[in-house]
Amino acid sequence: MEWTKFTERECDLFTTYCIMIGYLKNYKKNIGKNLNNFLMMHENGIVHSWRLKSEYDEFLNELKTKKLGVFEEILDRLKNQNENLKKFLEYKNLDNLTDKQLLRVFINFVNVYQNYFPLFTLPKYFGMVLDENRLSQKLKSKLKEMRGIADYEKIQKDFLPLFFKETEKRKNIKSDLLFCALPEEITNLLKNGKKIKESILKDRKKLILFLTTNGGKTKIFTGTKAKQILKENIKEEKVETDFIKGNIANKGLVTGKVRLILREADLSNLDNKIVVAPMTSIKFTPYLKNVLGIVTNEGGIACHAAIVSRELNVPCIVGTKNGTKIFKNNDLVELDANNGIVKIIERAK
Numbered sequence: 001m002e003w004t005k006f007t008e009r010e011c012d013l014f015t016t017y018c019i020m021i022g023y024l025k026n027y028k029k030n031i032g033k034n035l036n037n038f039l040m041m042h043e044n045g046i047v048h049s050w051r052l053k054s055e056y057d058e059f060l061n062e063l064k065t066k067k068l069g070v071f072e073e074i075l076d077r078l079k080n081q082n083e084n085l086k087k088f089l090e091y092k093n094l095d096n097l098t099d100k101q102l103l104r105v106f107i108n109f110v111n112v113y114q115n116y117f118p119l120f121t122l123p124k125y126f127g128m129v130l131d132e133n134r135l136s137q138k139l140k141s142k143l144k145e146m147r148g149i150a151d152y153e154k155i156q157k158d159f160l161p162l163f164f165k166e167t168e169k170r171k172n173i174k175s176d177l178l179f180c181a182l183p184e185e186i187t188n189l190l191k192n193g194k195k196i197k198e199s200i201l202k203d204r205k206k207l208i209l210f211l212t213t214n215g216g217k218t219k220i221f222t223g224t225k226a227k228q229i230l231k232e233n234i235k236e237e238k239v240e241t242d243f244i245k246g247n248i249a250n251k252g253l254v255t256g257k258v259r260l261i262l263r264e265a266d267l268s269n270l271d272n273k274i275v276v277a278p279m280t281s282i283k284f285t286p287y288l289k290n291v292l293g294i295v296t297n298e299g300g301i302a303c304h305a306a307i308v309s310r311e312l313n314v315p316c317i318v319g320t321k322n323g324t325k326i327f328k329n330n331d332l333v334e335l336d337a338n339n340g341i342v343k344i345i346e347r348a349k
Helices: 013-026 055-062 069-089 099-129 137-147 151-171 183-192 198-206 223-233 282-287 304-314
Strands: 003-010 038-043 046-052 207-212 218-223 243-245 245-248 252-258 273-277 295-296 316-317 332-337 341-346
Touching: 013 038, 013 099, 013 151, 013 183, 013 207, 013 316, 038 223, 046 055, 046 069, 055 099, 069 099, 069 151, 099 137, 099 151, 099 183, 137 304, 151 183, 198 207, 198 218, 207 223, 218 223, 218 252, 245 304, 295 304, 304 316
Parallel strands: 252 273, 273 295, 295 316
Antiparallel strands: 003 046, 038 046, 038 207, 207 218, 243 341, 245 316, 252 332, 332 341
């Protein structure tokens, strides 16, 4: 099986799992087809995911055949689902709920959360295969609006810590470890009092790998076994080059030093730098006002980096696949977003 790298970003493990289940089960209701193969690793707070190359290519080719009306309908569904998600942000405390009520809140939340992510990501996929010139101004505005809303980030910062803190009080299990539990395990904990072994959660916190093939049951591996499975499936490519190519999101030509962003903690000192990241999101926006340019591994015309670069009118290249592997902090590079090329002028010492 040949896998292709798709994402690399900072994300909690609980959300990582919900995203994966959403992709595996909930694409069908939106575009008529689910993904059946998935490889995802979560290590020290960073999630890496791969798609089966043949299936992923077929998936993108199928999106090319969809009418723009389907794209617009998905944006409308995303808006509605985001409203459902925002309702959970209204909770400021949960201690007034009974155990049954708390369980009901959690089950409803997981259902919304897992249905939300396919809707949030499908516009990005469409953006990878659509010609921007085909989009009406109305559709562009709707796309900008919906890709500019990321209440899931507030969920991760506000609702999940609130919920897990309440669960910690009631079930005597540390909230930071609950971020490493699966939804069904938390459901059983709340419903039946079934304990989750802390040793298992601690192992997952370090490294966990999820593998789903042919739409079957997702297999879970930790520790050395996870590393072995990853090694068997993914061949680490050694890339030695002084330039990369990508898709032009906003034209321009600029020279400057690289600021590599892999975690939220890296979001500082971006002024007059060329930001290189796996992808950008809403939490990046306040820090990007004075950057020289943006380069991402992922994305198309509908990704956050593409949208914000056009707003800021800075050169931007997306979909480079491995920009974060090629460039290091303070490398002097030329970002040529007229031709979709970034090249190193001088390596950082």
